[in-house]
Amino acid sequence: MRPEWEQWAIREDIFAWLSERRDRNKFLFTRSELVNYTFEGQRIPLLDAGRGIRNPADFSATLTIMTSAKGIYPDETVDDGMVRYHYRSGDSSDNKKLRAAAQQQVPLVYFRQKSIDGPYYAHYPMYVRDDPGTQTVTLAFAESVRIQMREDVPLLERRYAERRARARLHQDAFRDMVLTAYARRCAICRLQHVELLDAAHITPDTAEHSIVHTTNGLALCKIHHAAYDNRFLGISPDYEVRVDEALLDEVDGPMLQHGLKAMHGSMLILPSRRSDWPDRGRLAERFAEFAA
Numbered sequence: 001m002r003p004e005w006e007q008w009a010i011r012e013d014i015f016a017w018l019s020e021r022r023d024r025n026k027f028l029f030t031r032s033e034l035v036n037y038t039f040e041g042q043r044i045p046l047l048d049a050g051r052g053i054r055n056p057a058d059f060s061a062t063l064t065i066m067t068s069a070k071g072i073y074p075d076e077t078v079d080d081g082m083v084r085y086h087y088r089s090g091d092s093s094d095n096k097k098l099r100a101a102a103q104q105q106v107p108l109v110y111f112r113q114k115s116i117d118g119p120y121y122a123h124y125p126m127y128v129r130d131d132p133g134t135q136t137v138t139l140a141f142a143e144s145v146r147i148q149m150r151e152d153v154p155l156l157e158r159r160y161a162e163r164r165a166r167a168r169l170h171q172d173a174f175r176d177m178v179l180t181a182y183a184r185r186c187a188i189c190r191l192q193h194v195e196l197l198d199a200a201h202i203t204p205d206t207a208e209h210s211i212v213h214t215t216n217g218l219a220l221c222k223i224h225h226a227a228y229d230n231r232f233l234g235i236s237p238d239y240e241v242r243v244d245e246a247l248l249d250e251v252d253g254p255m256l257q258h259g260l261k262a263m264h265g266s267m268l269i270l271p272s273r274r275s276d277w278p279d280r281g282r283l284a285e286r287f288a289e290f291a292a
Contacts, residue, residue, distance in 0.1 A: 002058045010039050011063070011107060014046065018109070018122050025194045027172040028119040034111065047111065053094050061101040062128070065139065066111040066120070083110060083139040098137050102130035110139050121172045170212040175199040181276040182219030187269045188241055189259070191221040198225040202282040214276040223259055233260065234290030237280040239268040242290070
């Protein structure tokens, strides 16, 4: 068995490796990449062959869990942003290491396959809550696990935590579908460097009526995303870009002049598929806040 400190070091290195990719908008991982992960020159596969759980023999607790797009595992992602994972039949070592992950509260990675034979989204750090009565464990982000384990949490706080968990669980898939719909270019300025693009929400992801769909998203470069979120610019239900009047009167450098003020009155660049166009009702709601 590896020393506990080394197991933690490996988990932290895996998170750093995944985060480095995410920072460059590389949020999908091939099976080959995941099974060939290395730590200090040693190969440590992050996926197991034929199983949805990865329990290295020299680890005391589960390292990763995977949901296949083929649907052969009885895993269930539910509306509260949690993932239910069923015990394996019998009293296998997999079950023991899952329970150990819950008892020790060690973080792991949840890989969710995008499509059959396709790449995987990575969700981390995820924590385990054991539920022996239903023969399942619940995977959730840290704040959600803490909320679920307390009975004195007010309903509004619980609902907010669930919305945050749901948003985090789907954020990579949302980013993938939105950037794909907009051909990986900013819908306002046409910038095509994917490292500088974000998938912006029209209805914020923490709102009760937010949805994970391209119609609630906009591909925006980072400057226009920040401007949109901070109400320096708005987008009308007719897809017209409007810049705040006070900002139009300002005199500053070329970024303000060409990056923001020049966009005033331009039309949003829409996805090729009409079914991916931004929802006019959501735009109207957000535009009313900008106009106010």
